[in-house]
Structure formats: structure tokens, C-alpha cells
Amino acid sequence: MTEQVLTEDTALQELGTKAKQAAKVLRGLSATEKNEALSAMMESLKNNEEKILSANKIDIENGKENGLTDALIERLTLTEDRLAGMAEGLDQMTKLVDPTTQSDGQWVNDQGLKIGKVRVPLGVIGIIYESRPNVTVDASGLCLKAGNAVILRGGKEALNSNQAIIEALQEGLAKTSVPETSIQLITDPSRELAAKFMKFNECVDCLIPRGGAGLIQAVLKQATVPVIETGTGNCHLYVHESADLEMAKSLLINSKTHRVSVCNALETLLVDKSAAAEMLPELGKALLEAGVEIHGDEETCNLIPEATPATEEDYSQEYLGYEIAVKVVEDYQGAIDHIDKYSTGHSDVIAATDYQSIQNFLNDVDSAAVYVNASTRFTDGEMFGFGGEIGISTQKLHARGPMGLEALTSYKYVIEGSGQIRE
Template sequence: MSEVRSKAGLAKSVASVLNKLNTTQKNEALLAMADALSNRSADIMEANAEDLRRGKEQGISSALLDRLALNEARIEGIAEGLRQIVQLPDPIGDTLEVIERPNGLHITKLRVPLGVIGIIYEARPNVTVDAAGLCLKSGNAVVLRGGSSALSSNRKIVKVLHEAMTHTALPKDALQLIEDPNRSSVDEMLKLNGLLDVIIPRGGSSLIQNVVMNATVPVIETGAGICHTFIDASADPDMAEAISINAKVQRPSVCNAMETLLLHQDFAKTNLEKLADKLREFNVEIKGCEETVKIVPWASLASSADYATEYNDFVLNVKVVHSVDEALEHIAAYGTKHSECIVTESKDNAERFLQGVDAAAVYHNASTRFTDGFEFGFGAEIGISTQKLHARGPMGLPALTSTKYVIHGNGQIRD
């Protein structure tokens, strides 16, 4: 039996055990796991150094190396994420609706776990812990398949978590890591109907599309982030600059970072040159439309392919537009329904933009970098759903549940 099928089977075998655990038991396990991460940070950093060394040899970009890198502060932040999950309400067993029928039937709609969740993701070892914590707190077993570039880190992290779980009510088989780095292991996960209840991909567009197009297991699509910031004619220049800089350079490797900056022509005439120079101070390469290149001579000309690219790096598309409608048309053509922003002092234009954009999160005068489970108050997130069914936007604990109808009667039969 393959590693993938074997480990998915182990997760499936304990899923019913998870459903019986109470909130206190789950929280105690998560706290033990958090403490273990903090106490074993040196071991985790040693494993992470192997991944970083391998990544540099393979020519991985500096932005992606940043996503991969762990230090003591980041590991403590990951552990703190588990502690924050402990503080969140347990959704399992919540009563969502009560129906009293004329025939005396008493119907209650309850939250229940999804079952066994498969997570396929790339070079961010923090996802290993976030996914484990959220799935286990919501009563789900989880099968993780991280990117090969983070294999040493993920292997060590899961070993540390397993050791902590052995002293708790949580069965360690509820957390599985697929260590086979070959793409065939992903392809096999996509077909594990009967063992996996849902698959959630986290990563670049090629990974997500492979999962969406080839899975027979149900999929929650997440993450591809070609996010736009539109600066309207009435925007405050200082605010527009601060939001643009933050959205692009604060952490360019993540899915809620800005990839394209749209500017109304009136704003561009007086402010684009200064804004571009400011971006250049942060080593941002600019690709722009013809109007942009006239104002910013050091920018290169952008192509249609550029506007459709999620760079995850210090590269930015810039386009000058003539109206809110033109900005909306561009976003409709190239956006991935993730996060979009308008910077404007016009309430009418703001409302027009917010109502007109089809995205999981739309912003008025705030950076797209806030599309995040922590920032929304959900604790660690399992991902950011860009689809419309089941869940949309940052996915916290409730998004990892389904529902069950419980019906009480006193002998009713149907005529």
C-alpha cells in the first residue's frame, strides 16, 4: 500500500474518535503542541536550515526563501497561533437552527466536523501548524502534503507535534504528513474518495488549478492572489502612498500582496512619478502601460501576460485608467477574486467599486494585506477561499465544519 493511502487510512480510522472529544481535551492538546514547538525551536531551525540551503542551491527566489525561513521569533509566532486557536470558540455542536413542525417533529441543525481534510500546500512550514491546529480544534483529522522545498522543516515539526500529542486525548494518527516529494503523491491524494472528505490547496495558481481540474474529492479553492489597488482621482496622496507601499512591499510573497496598481489619470499626472520613486527605494521593479512608461521612464512595458501574473516578488504592474469603470473592467479581466482595494475620498466611487468588484474581500482606504484570518479575528486560517460555495474569504474554524439535522419525534409516521 502506498504512503498516501496508508496515512489517509490512519487518519480516517481515528476521525470518529475526534468527534467524541470535548473542547477541553482538544485545547489541552493544542497547548501541549504549542509548548513543544517553543521548547524545540532549535531542532526545528536546524531542520529548516537544511531546506534553506537546498533552496539556495536550487535558485529559489529571495521572496520564496523568506516564506520558507524560520527563526526563533517566527516559531514562537506559530506556537502563539495555536494558543490563539485555543481561545477561539469551538464550533462543534453549535445549534444553528431549531425548527418545530406542526406534526410535533423537533428538528435541530448542528455543526459537525467535515471528517478528514487533505491540505496540499507549498513552501510555508507555518501552514503545517496552522492547518493542524484548525483541523484538530474543529474535530477533523488532517492529511498534509507540503512542498518538497520545506520537507525537512515539515518532517521535524510534525514529529514534535506527534510527540506532544502522545500525552493528550488527541490520537496522533489524526495528523499525517505525506513525505513523498514526487508529484504522484499529490495526484493520488486527489482521487482518495472515501478516505478524504475534502481537499484544500494552498499555493500558486498552477498548484491550485491542478487540484481543481483533476480532483475527484471535493475541493475548496483558495489563494491565488492577483490583487489590485485602484487609486481614484480624489485619493489623498499620502494615504495612497502608504497603502500602496504596504500592499506591495510589507511581504510580497503572500497571496494578499498587491500585484497591480491602477491609477486614475488625474492622480497619475501629479503623483505617479513620486510614488514610483518611492517604490523604487524598496527595490520594486515596475512594469507599466504606455502612459506609465511616459511618466516613469525607468519602467518597462507591461504585457497582458504580466497583468495575469502573480509575482510573489518585488515586481509590480502599473496601469493608468480613465475611470472607476475602467478599473473595474481591468480587475474583472485579470483578478482572481481574492482582494481588491480602492483609495478614494469619494463615497459614491467607493460604493460603486465595493459593489462592482467580484472578490472575497474588497477594501476602501485600507491595504489588501489585511485579508488574513488573524487580522479578521478568526485566529490562524486554513486558507483564503476565492470560490463562492461553502466558504469564501479567510477560513477560520466554522469554515471547517458541515451540518447535521437531528430530529426528535414521538412516534410520527409519514402519510
């Protein structure tokens, strides 16, 4: 088992060097060899279930003692079903097409050069994340399948869980042609080491933060390694005056309460003024029955007496809990203006039957995922058919939305000639 306790710069350097060496090996492996490694990781994860769950219980107990919120405890918690789902995710990855076996095109130029554009791994990917041990498995599997080595830096609240998971995954890799050092974990939770990791350009090719707004902004501000910004999710549901009320109610409750602690959960409800008197009391009743606290503007509070007055901050909030911001908007343009101002560019949805309003919404809202009459909870790599995800990118360069295997690759040009020189 690889020693990974990092307390000094030399240890971080050693870990990075091993990752670079592993990335060179991965670049030359076949899709079959990588799939065999994923299968071995899956079996080892299953075989170490008791050990992983025991480690997770320690993290949960520590988290409660340290005052972690219910939302963070929910993210942190592993169960037999969740572990089985993580193992199943690795199995599903074996069935996905390896993007590094694909060509993005081939052509011959005027000088007779045959030019090809082929997919290649990014190299060494660093992941900085909070609370969720399932990220350890998802990130490890996806990075490996795309031919990348990965260095993981999870939060201290999940340290025992992550260590147990990494040991299980490396135990599986030890039985294959893939180096154990393809997957490594930083076990020193200090911010000082994290800051050095963010500037580890010599060994890390790309950094992906996964967590709350605070973590993501900290990485964006401190990192010199290229960063892919993943999603803080202030997701909106706009109920247009033409919406079917029962459908809107169903979308609202599913988007908000199906799993409140994730970035694709709904955080803001907008309702057309012309439909508010009819629809908002029913929508509010459904939210209250589901245990959701409502923060609303003046008109919302008039129609839903249980609502509390909303502040400006409420409309910018990613609650990740049983709270929601509600606003009555003047009309369609009022909804678009609100979304433009407050949306984080993650997932926004319109509930409507009016064709033109639907088409306008799809064109006017510039988010990574824009929905018509469907729950925001579908913004997920597995739901999109990617077999999992490394995160949900809310930026526009390189990757956007749920990031599957292709987002973990770049490309290079290969040129074949027959002695051509440029004159």
C-alpha cells in the same frame, strides 16, 4: 512516533485508514480535550525549537542549491520569532469557540418535529502546499480544533522542516486523549503519490491546496476529492481621482512591500487618468525607493521614466516579489473593467474620498475581500479575528475569504419527534 514513510499504495491506504479512525475519535471529544491537545502541541513546538530550526537550515541550503527564488526562500525560512508566532497561534486557537458546539438554529415544524441544525467536522482534510512550514502548524491546529483529522503533503523543499514540526506536534499529542494520527505527513514527495492522494476519495473528505497558481490549477484539474480553491492573489489598488495622495502612497507601499511573497500582497496599481499627472510620479517614486520594479502602460512609462513597458501577461501576474504592474485607466468604469478581467477574486481596494464611488466599488467588485482605504495585507484569518486560517478561498461555494474554524465544518440536521409518521 507514527511511521509515515509512504512509498507504496498500501502505505497511503494505511495512513488514510488511521486518519479516518482518528476522525471518529475527534468527533466525540469535548472542546476542553481538544484545547488541552492544542496546548500540548504548543509546548512541544517550543521544546523542539532547536531541532526544527536545524532541519529548516538544511532545507534552506538545499533550496538555494536547487535555485529556489528569493520569494520561495523567504516563505521557507523559519526563525525563532516565526516559531514563537506559530506556537502563539496554537495558544490563540484554544481561546476560540469550537464551532462543533454551536447550533445554526432550531425550530418546530407543523407536525411538531423539533428540527435542529448543528455544526459537524468535515472528517479527514487533505492539505497540499508549498514552501511554507508555518502552514504545517496552522493547518494541524485549526483542523484539530474543528474536530478533523488532517493529512499534510508539503513540498519537497520543506520536507525536513515539516517532518521535524510534525514529530514535535505528535509528541505533544501523545500526552493527551487525542490520537497522534490526527495529524499525519506524507513524506514521499513524488508527483505520482500526490496524484493518488488527490483521488483518495475513500479516506479524504476535502482537499485544500495552498501555493502558487501552478499548484492550485494542478489540484483542481486532477483531484476527484472535493477541493476548496485557495487564493492566487492578483490583488489591485485603484487610486480614484478623489484619493488622498499620502494615504494612497502609504497603502501602496504597505500592500506591495510589507511581505512580497504572500497571496495578499498587491500586484497591480490602477490610477485614474484625471489624477495620473499629479499622483503617479509620486507613487512611482515611492515604489522605486522601495526597490519595486514597475511594469507600466504607455502613459505610466511617460510619467515614470524608470518603468518598463507592460505586457498583457504582466496584468495577469502574481509576482510574489518586488515587481508591480501599473496602468492608467480612463475612469472609474475603466478600473472596474480591468479588475473584472484580471482579478483572481482575492483582495481589491479603492483609495478614494468620494462617497458614491466608494459605495459603487463595494458593490461592483466581486472579490472575497473588498477594501476601502486599507491595505490588502489585512486579508488574513488572524487579522479578521479567526485566530489563524487554513487558507484564503477565492471560490464561492462553501467558504470564501480567510477560512477559519467554521469553514472546516459542515452541518447536519437533528430531528426529535414523539412518534410522528408522514401521511
